[in-house]
Amino acid sequence: EPEVTQTPSHQVTQMGQEVILRCVPISNHLYFYWYRQILGQKVEFLVSFYNNEISEKSEIFDDQFSVERPDGSNFTLKIRSTKLEDSAMYFCASSLQGLNQPQHFGDGTRLSIL
Amino acid sequence: AQSVTQLDSHVSVSEGTPVLLRCNYSSSYSPSLFWYVQHPNKGLQLLLKYTSAATLVKGINGFEAEFKKSETSFHLTKPSAHMSDAAEYFCVVSDSSGTYKYIFGTGTRLKVLA
Numbered sequence A: 001e002p003e004v005t006q007t008p009s010h011q012v013t014q015m016g017q018e019v020i021l022r023c024v025p026i027s028n029h030l031y032f033y034w035y036r037q038i039l040g041q042k043v044e045f046l047v048s049f050y051n052n053e054i055s056e057k058s059e060i061f062d063d064q065f066s067v068e069r070p071d072g073s074n075f076t077l078k079i080r081s082t083k084l085e086d087s088a089m090y091f092c093a094s095s096l097q098g099l100n101q102p103q104h105f106g107d108g109t110r111l112s113i114l
Numbered sequence B: 001a002q003s004v005t006q007l008d009s010h011v012s013v014s015e016g017t018p019v020l021l022r023c024n025y026s027s028s029y030s031p032s033l034f035w036y037v038q039h040p041n042k043g044l045q046l047l048l049k050y051t052s053a054a055t056l057v058k059g060i061n062g063f064e065a066e067f068k069k070s071e072t073s074f075h076l077t078k079p080s081a082h083m084s085d086a087a088e089y090f091c092v093v094s095d096s097s098g099t100y101k102y103i104f105g106t107g108t109r110l111k112v113l114a
Helices: none
Strands: A005-007 A010-013 A017-026 A031-037 A043-050 A053-057 A065-068 A075-079 A089-094 A108-111 B003-006 B010-014 B019-021 B023-026 B032-038 B042-051 B056-058 B062-069 B073-078 B087-094 B102-103 B107-114
Touching: A005 A089, A005 B019, A010 A017, A017 A031, A017 A089, A017 A108, A031 B102, A043 A065, A043 A075, A043 B102, A065 B087, A075 A089, B003 B087, B003 B102, B010 B019, B019 B107, B023 B032, B023 B087, B042 B056, B042 B062, B042 B073, B073 B087
Parallel strands: A010 A108, B010 B107
Antiparallel strands: A005 A017, A017 A075, A031 A043, A031 A089, A043 A053, A065 A075, A089 A108, B003 B023, B019 B073, B023 B073, B032 B042, B032 B087, B056 B062, B062 B073, B087 B102, B087 B107
């Protein structure tokens, strides 16, 4: 069965550094999402992406964050200048359509900011 | 605004006994509802989905859930727990008003006792 793959599984970065989290969604999917889960808290929506543009972003997704689908297969999340509070598990998800279609999640990237 | 409430943060059952994980939702639209399971250090796996068809939904691994509009509930059940069911379970409502982003409950950690 097709899967969403995320790399790396664990990223350790110094505060203030830029980090890029990578995702390969399922190949025929059209909707793409990033979520994050801070340790001990619930999963939170960050951003959705459709038709090569952001369709919605949460309050968390400020100017330090950006997303890109550079080559038709990868979907990346960039954090420009990381803060301690960015430490979390980041999940990428994709779905074939929007309405009523389940999202398929990757195994996540654990981001640790030192 | 849509929201999801998972009524129990932890549930313990003995192996072979029934499982009940409770979820209530709030939605201005006809909701799409999902249950996902997260095993340690793994991504979110879809258990089942409700998308306005049959109110009793069967999922993988013997789980099922019943959509009750009058009670705004979508409780997850399984007749007989297995040790491998020990995990975190998330009830999710999809925002059908626009970008279909997921809104997660806080999760229920299921412990299965031998």
